[in-house]
Amino acid sequence: MPERNIDFGKFGARGSKGSDAVARQLDELAGGIATPVTAKRGLLARLHYLTRSGKSRQAAREAGLTVTDRTLKAWSEGKRSPTKANLERIDQAYRVVRRQNVARHLLARLNREGRGTRVEIHPLNQSQVPRPLQRVVEYRTMNIRRWDKIVSSWAAGDHQALDDTWTADVLPDLGSQWGQYEYVTNVGFAA
Structure with a gap:
């Protein structure tokens, strides 16, 4: 697949996979018991x-x-x-x-009867990357209308399917530079 990062962080960039950020946000939206299990x-x-x-x-x-x-x-x-x-x-x-x-x-x-949900993608952190090697990456927003594969992969705990869905089905909608958003600092959305 074009644009996939092979050796992420080699020059000091920091971030996490976008699919992991989506899973964290879905966990947060799912809510649950706040008191730790040790109590x-x-x-x-x-x-x-x-x-x-x-x-x-x-x-x-x-x-x-x-x-x-x-x-x-x-x-x-x-x-x-x-x-x-x-x-x-x-x-x-x-x-x-x-x-x-x-x-x-x-x-x-999240699907909102076909209207979808607006997603904010915060780019990776390049503060530790030497100036000549930094990419121009900016904050992006997009509307995701089909959440079925994302939510079913998340609910099943299948991280690989979630990552494949995020990078193959969602990110290409950002345009020709979608590979720059495989690793991010945060992905935010609300439902």
């Missing part, structure tokens, strides 16, 4: 979210939380505490299940 309140809220129905429990198991119902009950009642590894599994399972639950609603908000 009792955060742990109990996540356990309640993951065990409130049979469908939630099944989704949590598929997301990697493979403890018995007896253990979950002991954690919920405060009789036992999960290990650090299990706390990480609980938090990860919560994020996966939360993504799956809000994806359909978020997709409808």
